[in-house]
Amino acid sequence: MRYFPAFTDLDGRACLVVGGGExxxxxxxxLRRARASVVVVAPxxxxxxxxxxxxxxxxxxxxxxxxGDVLGKALVIAGTERADVDERVAEIARAANxxxxxxxxxxxxxxxxxxxxxxxxxxxxxxxxxxxxxxARQIRExxxxxxxxxxxxxxxxxxxxxxxxxxxxxxGRGRLRFWQRVFDGPVAEDVLAGxxxxxxxxxxxxxxxxxxxxxRGEVAIVGAGPGDPDLLTFKALRxxxxxxxxxxxxxxxxxxxxYARRDAERVFVGKARGSHACxxxxxxxxxxxxxxxxxxxxxxxxGDPMIFGRGGEERDYLVRHGVATVVVPGVTxxxxxxxxxxxxxxxxxxASAVTFxxxxxxxxxxxxxxxxxxxxxxxxxxxMGVGTAAATAEQLxxxxxxxxxxxGVIERGTLPDQRVLATTLxxxxxxxxxxxxxPPALLVVGEVARVLDxxxxxxxxxxxxxxxxxxx
Ligand code: SAH
Numbered sequence: 001m002r003y004f005p006a007f008t009d010l011d012g013r014a015c016l017v018v019g020g021g022e023x024x025x026x027x028x029x030x031l032r033r034a035r036a037s038v039v040v041v042a043p044x045x046x047x048x049x050x051x052x053x054x055x056x057x058x059x060x061x062x063x064x065x066x067x068g069d070v071l072g073k074a075l076v077i078a079g080t081e082r083a084d085v086d087e088r089v090a091e092i093a094r095a096a097n098x099x100x101x102x103x104x105x106x107x108x109x110x111x112x113x114x115x116x117x118x119x120x121x122x123x124x125x126x127x128x129x130x131x132x133x134x135x136a137r138q139i140r141e142x143x144x145x146x147x148x149x150x151x152x153x154x155x156x157x158x159x160x161x162x163x164x165x166x167x168x169x170x171x172g173r174g175r176l177r178f179w180q181r182v183f184d185g186p187v188a189e190d191v192l193a194g195x196x197x198x199x200x201x202x203x204x205x206x207x208x209x210x211x212x213x214x215x216r217g218e219v220a221i222v223g224a225g226p227g228d229p230d231l232l233t234f235k236a237l238r239x240x241x242x243x244x245x246x247x248x249x250x251x252x253x254x255x256x257x258x259y260a261r262r263d264a265e266r267v268f269v270g271k272a273r274g275s276h277a278c279x280x281x282x283x284x285x286x287x288x289x290x291x292x293x294x295x296x297x298x299x300x301x302x303g304d305p306m307i308f309g310r311g312g313e314e315r316d317y318l319v320r321h322g323v324a325t326v327v328v329p330g331v332t333x334x335x336x337x338x339x340x341x342x343x344x345x346x347x348x349x350x351a352s353a354v355t356f357x358x359x360x361x362x363x364x365x366x367x368x369x370x371x372x373x374x375x376x377x378x379x380x381x382x383x384m385g386v387g388t389a390a391a392t393a394e395q396l397x398x399x400x401x402x403x404x405x406x407x408g409v410i411e412r413g414t415l416p417d418q419r420v421l422a423t424t425l426x427x428x429x430x431x432x433x434x435x436x437x438x439p440p441a442l443l444v445v446g447e448v449a450r451v452l453d454x455x456x457x458x459x460x461x462x463x464x465x466x467x468x469x470x471x472x
Pocket of ligand 1: 225226227251301302303304305306307308309331332333334337382383384385410411412413414415439440441442443
């Protein structure tokens with residue numbers, strides 16, 4: 001992070017603005033909103049600034065800038081619209097250790113001002129660190145459109161109840177959840193619609209109930225999708241943002257776990273390949289013990305939690321122990337990878353079915369029905385199949401599937417370093433070996449995979465050159 005984000009209290013403090021044009025006027029307006037005591041130094045003023053000076057709202061010195069002007073100021077803004085003057089002001093302020101912003105000149109400044117969304121007392125500052133002011137402005141426009149105009153009123157309303165809520169509920173998660181319910185529910189709707197009396201009555205009633213409430217834990221078993229954070233569902237996001245604890249494994253990208261609240265506990269229960277550090281029984285016990293502490297737990301799993309994810313076992317265990325449990329589906333690797341590689345799993349010209357199958361037969365309850373899997377006219381999406389690719393291909397061919405049947409490997413599908421390799425059933429094992437494919441990767445077998453060979457429209461067949469991968 002190039003700049004440290006902070007909000008400064010300028011109430012009643014002397015701040016210097018050098019310049020009397022429109023740029024300076026903009027900064028004066030903002031400083032006045034922050035209740036600063038503004039001193040303007042400029043030979044001439046815009047009519048707006050002149051009016052403020054005449055009314056005594058700002059102090060005006062009608063002259064050129066002098067070095068001594070910066071002394072004793074809480075901050076200085078150089079906004080003369082003249083590069084040489086702004087730079088000199090900045091230099092003097094820096095030498096005097098007074099924070100200074102030369103407008104549009106981050107290199108000369110000791111602080112920069114963000115684009116802001118102002119819902120006073122809620123203020124959102126957006127900075128691209130000077131790298132992309134247009135991007136920052138676009139983000140601001142999106143936030144402007146997203147946030148209710150009355151948001152500030154809601155914050156002020158809540159502030160009025162802060163000490164009462166703290167006194168009744170004490171510190172801790174119960175209080176946090178109470179406020180979440182206030183901001184998500186009918187109280188907030190009332191305030192935003194201008195019905196503050198109703199909101200106030202409702203909040204008091206909620207507070208009385210909350211005081212006698214015993215916290216109830218729950219577990220949401222949430223699918224995180226195949227990797228691209230944008231493939232998360234809204235529901236998944238909502239659960240993540242409310243969770244007290246997030247229990248996740250190796251397949252879930254750090255960016256997705258980062259959507260959880262900053263103070264949420266994160267518990268990694270991933271199994272490194274080959275080692276079974278955290279057994280399924282262990283994971284079940286962890287989930288249960290957090291839920292029994294009255295916490296909202298999110299069990300975050302790659303893809304869809306119920307597809308080769310053992311989500312079913314976790315849910316059954318929790319339900320058996322009386323824990324409220326919900327399941328939030330996710331985009332599974334097969335559909336995510338197919339979309340990212342440009343193939344249609346059940347393109348009706350080639351396939352009337354798609355089968356999700358594990359390449360780790362010992363993970364399944366029963367051995368695979370190879371004869372059924374080898375039938376033509378269907379697509380196989382093989383999960384966890386990297387290590388057994390050659391053996392799987394052998395079995396399918398032995399049961400009658402043609403060696404030249406198109407096949408593909410999608411490694412780290414939907415992620416920026418995704419690789420798509422086109423091959424045939426006979427070449428599957430060799431392709432995996434030769435290209436040093438690592439999990440997570442999905443194998444696809446069937447006529448629909450032929451598009452990979454032609455390079456599906458708009459989809460790079462292989463985005464990372466082998467050399468780059470070998471270097472890792
Ligand atoms: N519940 C998950 C699957 C877990 S099993 C889901 O619904 O997707 C783990 C296997 O999923 C991996 O071995 C791999 O075959 C597949 N997989 C998961 N994410 C993947 C990705 N981004 N690209 C390719 N395959 C992936």
